[in-house]
Amino acid sequence: MSTPAPVNPQKARRGMARVWHAALISLDGFRAGWKEAAFRQEVACAVVMLPAAFWVGRSWVETALLAALVVLVLIVELLNSGIEAAIDRIGPEWHSFSKTAKDLGSAAVLLSILLCSAVWLAALWQRFAAATP
Structure with a gap:
């Protein structure tokens, strides 16, 4: 039986891919704050x-x-x-x-x-x- 895929794909990322995507999410936060x-x-x-x-x-x-x-x-x-x-x-x-x-x-x-x-x-x-x- 396979484990279900996480609802949030960010949770499945590891290493630098996780860091990279977290940085992109943070940039989106700055853009939202700038509004x-x-x-x-x-x-x-x-x-x-x-x-x-x-x-x-x-x-x-x-x-x-x-x-x-x-x-x-x-x-x-x-x-x-x-x-x-x-x-x-x-x-x-x-x-x-x-x-x-x-x-x-x-x-x-x-x-x-x-x-x-x-x-x-x-x-x-x-x-x-x-x-x-």
């Missing part, structure tokens, strides 16, 4: 902030932290977009559980932006306060 205005705005900020992290950070640890927080905002936004897409697939009608799921995702994005902003402001404050006599 979201919030993600595009955050990418625009990241284009400015990631190079600035090398100027603001005084050590490699500070630079890595500043850059990681910017990337964290992008990650949380992609996860929020995934939650919203899954909820929208269920149906267009209003439901309190759907609203709660979307609100929680939005709150996660807000917290990531607040955390990023607070750390960046503290780093900028430290950099410019030390520069003034």
Whole structure:
């Protein structure tokens, strides 16, 4: 008796074929994220902030932290977009559980932006306060 084929063909792939297809799926995720205005705005900020992290950070640890927080905002936004897409697939009608799921995702994005902003402001404050006599 043969084993049934997996529903998801990705599960049957091994080695580099699995890595290659996973990378293609991830690129599809970035394309889907790019369709979201919030993600595009955050990418625009990241284009400015990631190079600035090398100027603001005084050590490699500070630079890595500043850059990681910017990337964290992008990650949380992609996860929020995934939650919203899954909820929208269920149906267009209003439901309190759907609203709660979307609100929680939005709150996660807000917290990531607040955390990023607070750390960046503290780093900028430290950099410019030390520069003034």
